[in-house]
Each structure stands twice: as structure tokens, then as C-alpha cells.
Amino acid sequence: MTTPTILEKIKAYKLDEIAARKAERDQTAIEAAAREADAVRPFADALQQATIEGYGLIAEVKKASPSKGLIRADFDPAAIAEAYAAGGATCLSVLTDAPSFQGHEDYLVAARAACDLPVLRKDFMYDPWQVAEARALGADCILIIMASVSDAQAQELEEAATDWGMDALIEVHDRTELERAADLKSRLLGINNRDLNTFVTDLATTRDLSRRAPVDRILVSESGLTTPEDLADMAQYGARCFLIGESLMRQDDVAAATRRLLADPLVSGR
């Protein structure tokens, strides 16, 4: 027997978690809750708009990660959401997975209520029930990680998102996943610089995959981005949107750090 990968372990506990939650709220109940949620805030449109004048930033509310442990001790999701918005973020991403990221659904609700930005539910999705749950929480976009789903699952999740009026961010890490993602309809294509099984982060991932991506996609470079130079580097390869968590979450003044990061002289000094 081979040892399971990290993504396989996550999938195993996630499927248990989904089964337990479904026992409390089945499809009908969760759909009723989703129908009563706050109206969807356009996520992909906001990013597309942002790239006309500058960069699009999905700023991530991230308390901890499996590779780094606790990232921020004084973790207040509402305060961080406000700071990101004040600093010029386009959208938010909020981790709701508890076992690996110390996330929580309440953090998404609190962060979204604290600002006007569209919000991505950052979690490992396998089941359309989770998409309805995300909408019930107020989420405007979901994440589909090609490394952890089949083609059929990806399509089913994407359809569920579309049915709820939400966007989907399709995440890839290698050329095979990129080819599979090309068959999906979503405009948003995330290139994860981090390998989710080894936690190795390399910006060369965006450099390589961006050239091979379908031209009609909005490219989002994800993970391991720290400086304005990193952003300018990725933008040269066609990725003008960014998903950034750790480097901003470690700052004392999150709003000022967000502003500094986005103030690329090449962009703002036109």
C-alpha cells in the first residue's frame, strides 16, 4: 500500500465532514438557506475591471497553514477584511477549512459583513452541497482545485456555482491540470505556485503555465508572492491578478502593506 498524499488525506476528512453536515442539513435545507443569502457580489467582473487600470488583488484571510502553522496571533477576520478593503484589495478569499488551516465558516461571514468586497470561499470542494453551503454563508465565488477533483467533479462543481450565480476560480499547478481546466467554462484561472502535496513554492510555475493558458482567461497567480517586484514579474507573463495571504497577514499594518504592495511604479506612475 502506498502512503496517501496530503491532498488525499484532506479529501478523506472532508468527505466525512460533508457527510456529517449533510445529516444536519440535506440538499433541500441547504438550498433554502442559500436562496435567502445576501445577493451575489460579482467576483470575476471586479477582477477584470481592476486589471484595466492596474492589478487585481484577492487578499486572503488566513490564520494558519499546514506548512507554517499559526501565521497571525491577533486574528480578527472583520478587522483584516476592513484593512484589506482600505488598502485597495479587489476581492477577499477566506479559508473555511478547520483541520489544516484553522479556518471557520464564521470567518467568512464576519469578513464579508465588514466590507463591500466579493468573497471567495477557500476550501476543498467535492460536492455541489458544499457550493450551496458556500452561497448560504454569503460566498460569491468558489475554488475548484484540479489536483483534487476528477473532470466530472470539476464540471459538476462549476455548474453548481453557475446555477447559484457565483463565479468559480479554477486552480491548476501543472500542465496536465491546465489542459483539463481548459475544458471548463470559468473565466478565472488560478495558477498555484505552491505544490499542495510538497508545499514547495516556485514562481516559475506561473511563468511556465501562463504562456500555455487559453487566451480568454483571467490569470490569477497564487501563493508565495511577497513584493511589488514579484507582482511585476508575474504581470510580465500575463498574470495581472494575485491571490496573496501569508505575506500580508504577517504585517502589523495590513492596510498600509496592501497599499504598498499594489503601488507598483510601473502601474501607478503611468
Ligand SMILES: O=P(O)(O)OC[C@@H](O)[C@@H](O)c1c[nH]c2ccccc12
Ligand atoms: O499565503 P500565500 O502563500 O500568499 O498563498 C495564498 C493562497 O494562494 C494559498 O493559501 C492557497 C492557494 N491554493 C490553495 C488551496 C487550498 C488552500 C490554500 C491555498
